[in-house]
Amino acid sequence: MRYIPNTDSIVEEMLGEIGVDSVRALLRPIPDSLILDKPLDLPSAMSESDIVKHMAKITSLAGIHLSFLGGGYYDHLIPAAVKHIIGRSEFYTAYTPYQPEISQGTLQAIYEFQTMICQLTGMELANASMYDGASALAEAAIMAVRISKKKEIILPENIHPEYRETVKTYCRFLDIVIKEIPVGSDGRIDVKVLKENISADTAAVAVQNPNFFGVVEGLEEISAVIKDAGALFIGVVVEPVSLGILKPPGDFGADIVVGEGQAFGNPMNFGGPGVGFFASRDKYMRQMPGRLIGQTVDKNGKRGYVLTLSTREQHIRREKATSNICSNQSLCALAAAVHLSLLGKGGLKKVALLNLRLADYAKEKLGSVKGCKLRFSSQIFNEFVVELPIPAEEFSRRLLLEKNIVGGLPLGRFFKGMEKSLLVTLTEKISKEDIDTLTESLNGLLNGGGGQ
């Protein structure tokens, strides 16, 4: 076996030196009744070339198609350099940096990631990463309850539905009340509804911006309502490219900002791995979940980095830890840091602006197709909801079958009454011509071709 250097004869030799005559002798502590008497029922070993053929065969259906999918994971351009950096085995084959002297590469890179997350979100500190945006939001809710000693979390319904589900799973047995509130007909948080629901019992309100419908929220007003009630403001950023052009939650007084960083450096990979991020204020430092990397010096006064404040963590505090998280998404955080470094200040702004312009153009084009209309009139970042004259699931099936286009995400599976709604997402991978193609196909399918 190519991954096991010790051949049978070497194993024999080693057993001799150990002083036993068989592997079974070493397994003596295992009761006989437990030892398997037949081989595992698994496919037999494949050669490397057979694996390559097998994988090519089973993945061939994925094909190349024009896609307008988003809704939490985004198909952005990833510079070629990212893959080469995270493909360096000094990075990807290393363990968690528990031995800092020989882990300075990971430690400094993630310290840079922490800094970039702070800069992007407008916050004071950030951790080394969480599993994903949804579980980061759940941890934020738990942290807010811990800080405020109150028990209620408000989640407007325009927060990603899978994020809300995740929060409910995490909080279910912690005696935390999750209050989901309906949103306005413009797709944004209805400030009146928020005021009616928020109270002195509210630990925190989470606000996703841009929200699940792609709509940009009015954070200033919302933040004021949250602060007035004495609750904590959790900002949620699921499409972080937006931070290149939108004022971050930190500028509006957010106490915690969480989100998904997949858009930076991490391919979609059917939903993971991406990278959850978690940022907060200095005053809440010791309430943070997850790993934190800090700067220090070595015995000669030379700058270096270590995992720090670990008395918050499970391996020290055990059942009293701020979270049970151990492994995080370090390599994905590295990918994000590399991608962000390549984009730089100017590039991030440029790419965000391009997303905005593409979405604006697409919104106008699709909104003017006969039979279609925009579900919400509000301003958006890079995705929007279009209302079709037929069920969106059926439309999507036909569009894929007839035109080889994935037109967007049908929202009926998430929201009652939105069976005809399609969430259409634009990134810099899409061109003006692609949008024209989608428009023509939409028109062709709905209106039998011809003009708009």
Place this chain on the structure above:
Amino acid sequence: MRENVGARGLIFNEPLIFDISREGRDGASIPDGVGLPEKKIESLLPKGSLRDDIEGFPSLSEVDVVRHFTRLSQWNYGLDGGFYPLGSCTMKYNPKINEDMASLPALNNLHPYAPEGLAQGALRIMYELSDYLAEISGLAKVSLQPSAGAQGEFAGILIIKNYFESIGEKRHKIIVPDSAHGTNPASSALCGYQVIEVKSGSDGLIDPAEIEKHMDDDVAAIMLTNPNTLGLFESQILKITEIIHKKGGLVYMDGANLNALMGIVKPADMGVDIMHFNLHKTFSTPHGGGGPGSGPVGVTKKIAPFLPTPVIVENNGNYSFQYGNKDSIGRLRAFYGNFGVMVKAYVYIRSMGGDGLKKASETAVVNANYIKEKLKGIYHLPYDRECMHECVFSDKIQGENDVSTLDIAKAIIDRGFHPPTIYFPLIVHGAIMMEPTETEGKETLDSFIEALKDIAAKAKEDPGSLKASPEKPKVGRLDETQAARNPKLRWRAGQKDG
């Protein structure tokens, strides 16, 4: 004696990326948006939402970025570079074909909401991988959703909680042995369970009598690790699980040490009802400097309805997601899990086959026992008996000369190896926990053993010299107290260091 593998190379200094930034540089190619209408940005966004600047954010060329991170990478010790005997972490070789297959464009570019017709390959990989894990563990059903071991544990505890709720029982306690990983009590606490810590016996094993004493109608489950964190197989496991089951409790197994058992014992046969797997340990996927991992959770048939949502079902070779199972604990994250990691584990299992996995476990056990026998007497071995895939020493002998486990670990670095896990498990004072895995040859083990003997000799002759180590890496021992007392968790403009 073999030549010490630790040598010197040219190591570069490299500032923080923010300190090498130069306004105006850019490192990414971004399309121009040809043909799009020219509009004022302000007209496209709500008033007051346009950002003016990202303070301190760097600007660099592609060359700057590549060189920066390449230099950083050279300060890391990776498994491809050398032996990494971290106990409990199963740092086995990460096969390169796994990486290649996980970066197939057809998988990388697959959106989680892609129509199922386009995702058949991905769904099949997930479906088959859960089947393989079920076969290896003997459990009925496996969900791949948990992102890492700790989330797998959390899923498992939620399943336990929901199961008892479904049969109308309120149980409040979970038994956790004192040798357990810290995530075990932390995960239990997330579901509001009270943790009952049970002391290990003098032989390092769980004493069934101790369990009997604590087991009652208020205990929902025991969370154990087998082999345990001392690397010892819990010989009384059948008795222990029987005690738990008799009083209606469930048995959770932390699968961190599964690398000792594949093809040898099935956890379900030991009476395990729920376990998590660490694909990043047993199934060869890389640790990435701390993640991403993947921590699938497996269960018996009785509690399968409680698995996270969605589950994958197969119908005449057609795979699809199934939502809306009313007993499900819900979802633990967005989408379906760390799929990219699953692909690597899938390719690994297909490469190894059942026989290969068994060989892996057997060889891992031989390698650990070899190290244990060779270092016994030179280092204190608190539990002297056959070990499984790892062995635990302590610094008791070297401590007589004021040489600690930390000193030994740092001296190992200078000799060209990654140190073992130190100060864990907590029940061994000054623990040094070594897990060689099956992917190391005898020659590597021998040179590691030589290095350890050399350190033990130095500890006698010149203990002071060990306090200076490590001397070969870019930095020496770091001041962790200062890091915690005066936390500096980010760079800020105007701060120039190094």
